[in-house]
Amino acid sequence: MQELSITEKLAEISRYIYKKGLSPGKSGNISIRSNEIVAITPTDVSLRDIDPDRVILVDFEGNVLMGNEKPSSEIFLHINVYKCRDDINGIVHSHSPYATSFALSGEVIKRLDEFGKRGRPHFKMIKYAPPGSQNLAELAAESLKKEDVVILKGHGVVTTSASIDDAVVLAEIVEETAKVQFLARLLNKDVKN
Numbered sequence: 001m002q003e004l005s006i007t008e009k010l011a012e013i014s015r016y017i018y019k020k021g022l023s024p025g026k027s028g029n030i031s032i033r034s035n036e037i038v039a040i041t042p043t044d045v046s047l048r049d050i051d052p053d054r055v056i057l058v059d060f061e062g063n064v065l066m067g068n069e070k071p072s073s074e075i076f077l078h079i080n081v082y083k084c085r086d087d088i089n090g091i092v093h094s095h096s097p098y099a100t101s102f103a104l105s106g107e108v109i110k111r112l113d114e115f116g117k118r119g120r121p122h123f124k125m126i127k128y129a130p131p132g133s134q135n136l137a138e139l140a141a142e143s144l145k146k147e148d149v150v151i152l153k154g155h156g157v158v159t160t161s162a163s164i165d166d167a168v169v170l171a172e173i174v175e176e177t178a179k180v181q182f183l184a185r186l187l188n189k190d191v192k193n
């Protein structure tokens with residue numbers, strides 16, 4: 001089977017993320033890096049509607065190399081991570097409902113056992129900075145030097161991995177973890193973080 005191009009792959013993953021409910025409405029953005037070129041979703045478009053023609057290619061300065069629309073407003077968050085992490089090739093920024101509820105409340109999401117060996121009891125949450133700001137891009141990239149997941153306080157989630165497929169799996173796991181933690185609270189008010 002022929003391998004998908006990065007624009008085809010990004011479009012496929014965008015629609016998958018939308019279908020899974022990880023990025024409702026026009027929220028969220030994702031990218032794939034190939035050397036020093038980044039394929040990223042456009043701003044102000046539902047991930048449901050991304051096809052390969054709508055994917056934007058940018059360089060590490062944020063210049064548009066291909067595409068008719070404006071790249072995601074979180075473009076520098078993505079680029080800053082790729083600049084610091086040679087081993088990262090895929091990033092998902094989602095507003096999945098359960099994880100985002102934790103982000104809005106400021107309460108941390110406990111890592112389940114499958115994440116337990118990575119040394120942290122919960123996913124790191126970074127302090128609030130406005131969406132699309134340079135401040136957010138810098139704060140998130142700084143934390144992602146040592147983390148594969150960060151929760152953006154008051155906003156959403158960023159997951160990173162060596163491949164976009166694995167970054168998507170992480171986004172799903174974070175959402176599932178937040179959901180389970182939330183539901184456990186309802187069943188047993190003594191279940192704490």
Ligand SMILES: [Zn+2]
Nearest residue numbers: 028131155156
């Ligand atoms: Zn966002």
